[in-house]
Amino acid sequence: MRSRPHPLNLFLFLGVLCVFFSLPAMAQRNGPAPPPRPPAPSKKPASKPIQVDVSLALVNVTVTDPYNRLVTGLDAENFKVIEDDIPQEILTFSSEDVPVSIGMIFDMSGSMSDKVEKARQAAVQFMKTANPLDEFFMVSFNDEAQLTSGFTSNIDDLQNNMLYTVAHGSTALLDAIYLGLSQLKGARNSKRALLIISDGGDNHSRYSEADIRTFLKEADCQLYAMGVFDINDMQRTPEEGLGPTLLRELAELSGGRVFAVNNLNDLPDIATKIGMELRNQYVLGYRPSDVRHNGTWRKIKVKLAPPKGLPPLSVFAKTGYYAPTQ
Numbered sequence: 001m002r003s004r005p006h007p008l009n010l011f012l013f014l015g016v017l018c019v020f021f022s023l024p025a026m027a028q029r030n031g032p033a034p035p036p037r038p039p040a041p042s043k044k045p046a047s048k049p050i051q052v053d054v055s056l057a058l059v060n061v062t063v064t065d066p067y068n069r070l071v072t073g074l075d076a077e078n079f080k081v082i083e084d085d086i087p088q089e090i091l092t093f094s095s096e097d098v099p100v101s102i103g104m105i106f107d108m109s110g111s112m113s114d115k116v117e118k119a120r121q122a123a124v125q126f127m128k129t130a131n132p133l134d135e136f137f138m139v140s141f142n143d144e145a146q147l148t149s150g151f152t153s154n155i156d157d158l159q160n161n162m163l164y165t166v167a168h169g170s171t172a173l174l175d176a177i178y179l180g181l182s183q184l185k186g187a188r189n190s191k192r193a194l195l196i197i198s199d200g201g202d203n204h205s206r207y208s209e210a211d212i213r214t215f216l217k218e219a220d221c222q223l224y225a226m227g228v229f230d231i232n233d234m235q236r237t238p239e240e241g242l243g244p245t246l247l248r249e250l251a252e253l254s255g256g257r258v259f260a261v262n263n264l265n266d267l268p269d270i271a272t273k274i275g276m277e278l279r280n281q282y283v284l285g286y287r288p289s290d291v292r293h294n295g296t297w298r299k300i301k302v303k304l305a306p307p308k309g310l311p312p313l314s315v316f317a318k319t320g321y322y323a324p325t326q
Helices: 007-030 116-128 155-163 173-184 209-218 238-254 264-278
Strands: 057-064 079-083 086-088 090-094 100-107 135-141 145-152 191-198 222-227 258-260 282-286 297-304 314-316 320-322
Touching (some): 057 297, 079 090, 079 282, 135 173, 145 173, 173 238, 258 264, 297 314
Parallel strands (some): 191 222
Antiparallel strands (some): 079 086
16 A cells, blocks of 8 residues: 655645746846837827917908909909008918908987988898808997997897887997997907998097097907988088098098998998908908017008909008007
8 A cells, every 4th residue: 555645745845846937937027127118109190289370460451343343353462562661471361251240330319310210221231141150249329329239149139129229319429439449359250340320420429539540540440331421411510511531531541441321222232232341351461571569550551463454443451550569
């Protein structure tokens, strides 16, 4: 009969086996660490941060033919920009419809009492030409200017607000323009405009013409006006007589225009025309050769080099801007 191994000897034998098989693993753990794996290549290159060039000066330009019709289809080489008598290089050029922030300046003074219904129709017609991303606000004025409606894209809201206003009192036109320019500072769109519907003239404002010219120069905003002028009205005040000149000079300063309304029935069509003009402008971008941040007023002149065969064309653009101060 074969004898059974002693339990102690069996335990020692198993211990030797464990030490023997564990030596290679210990050597691998205690030896030099293997070099790290290189990172897996990215599936797409890292994107560069988006940079916005804020040093460009942008100029909105309208071009019309001898019949006052819009001229589209021109290219960058058809334009020249001159700043303080120095030609500038046009770096960007666009003619796309972009969203606009628009302030409606609505005359509700007593002299508009027999014109206000047509003026309301014109305002609504203008808003119907809107881009879906446009936004509007409304300032109405008579003895004083007040914000009738803040920024909104809901045309029905604006239309309803106009229904409950009654024309009466004096004309604080300049105060209304100032309020509109102040409101535009909170606009979400970079392209901005004011549309004035008035018979012109001012006889009740705290701000002067000089004040408004300064404010308009500081604002990057185009001013348009539908002038409901009645040149045959023998009871016009001196202020009303100067209204057309006042509106025209302010509009030209900003690159906008004044449309004289000889027939009240033409108001809706003129409103549509202004809306189309705002959406068919050329935008010229250039980096001013004068890089100083001195806050000075710099004069701008836009000239045309139109293709051969076109009749004489008219150009409308802002007349200048203030240089940055920092």
